[in-house]
């Protein structure tokens with residue numbers, strides 16, 4: 535028998551209710567609240583396998599993304615992104631989108647996938663593509679470093695009053 539971890543999502547800490555979203559890793563069973571969190575886990579399982587909240591403090595990133603067109607329904611795009619795990623703030627002006635997110639819970643790749651599904655892809659000029667792949671690369675490196683444990687951890691700032 536495998537040991538069952540408490541049924542909170544190891545990535546975001548929310549209750550994981552869907553029975554189907556689970557996987558075994560190093561002899562433990564993990565339950566996820568969403569496919570997004572499962573994907574995040576799979577990219578760096580060693581980061582989350584201690585279970586929430588044993589992983590690190592949020593690592594917020596801020597990115598400006600240029601969309602290929604001005605969305606007809608900007609509120610829909612904003613709402614959709616804000617429902618993703620780890621998204622802190624979304625501002626959208628014309629086709630310029632600014633997102634702030636916790637790279638431990640989501641990443642640019644997932645955000646871009648969501649934008650694609652909303653028919654609002656990122657503008658695909660050469661410079662845009664280079665910037666995007668560079669960002670995805672540095673985010674991956676950052677998580678690699680975190681999972682090796684050579685980044686500061688547990689210096690949680692005092693909660694906002």
Ligand SMILES: [Zn+2]
Pocket residue numbers: 543544545546547548566567568571619
């Ligand atoms: Zn989750």
